[in-house]
Amino acid sequence: MGVSGAGKTTVGLAAAASSGVQFLDADDLHGEANVEKMRSGIPLTDDDRAPWLDAVATSLRDDAPCIMACSALRRAYRDRLREDAPHTAFVLLRASRQLLAERLAGRSGHYMTERLLDSQLATLDDPEDDEVVIEVDAARSVESLAEEIAAVFAGPGLG
Incomplete structure (x- = not known):
């Protein structure tokens, strides 16, 4: 997870290959109206995202095990x-x-451009103490990030 440009797809592809599971990209689940808004530099609203989140949740459930960029x-x-x-x-x-x-x-x-970066950063809610979210430095090498994520994926109950 993370804002556009963090490396979700690049790292996710490498982590999925390393762990031997399929890779999915939540960007592929956006409807055309959402893609056109983002391509035009217009941030999505929660109402815009609702059907997308439903599709992502369904995919995470039905396509498991997987690593998904979202x-x-x-x-x-x-x-x-x-x-x-x-x-x-x-x-x-x-x-x-x-x-x-x-x-x-x-x-x-890609339809996500630098024009939407500030809105993405403003939208990002830092993980709360009761959430299980592992934070990693996206400036690290793809290989080291993929290795760490693949290890998380292989943890108890995840693989």
């Missing part, structure tokens, strides 16, 4: 995902605004 920015979103997929483990890829902006500026072909 922003899961708000506590309420994470809680919604846990309702249908209670064994979901969250790993927050945390990065500085500068690193995120550099990554987004160098990325092409």
